[in-house]
Amino acid sequence: MLNYYRNLPAEMLKKEVTPIIQVPTLMLWGENDPYTSKDTTQGTDKYVKNLELKFLPNCSHWTQQDCPEEVNRLMNDFLEFIA
Secondary structure, three states: OHHHHHOOOHHHHHOOOOOOEOOOEEEEEEOOOOOOOHHHHOOHHHOEOOEEEEEEOOOOOOHHHHOHHHHHHHHHHHHHHHO
16 A cells, blocks of 8 residues: 555645545444554545445454455445445
8 A cells, every 4th residue: 555655646735725636435443443443534535525434343454354344345335225
């Protein structure tokens, strides 16, 4: 993931205005993430117009591995909704 940021064009990093993401977005967050807290998600809705944020209890940073049935259900429901 770090290489993604390292390879951003320098002019993008210098912009004072961050573009708003217009695409419907599902964000799944493990409540037991040892690396980043739920507070990290605060303010995301300012940059994503149509954000659906779901917190998964008993789930760590690796949501798909920890809670595959729940993640798949939420993704299916979201994709059916926006289709």
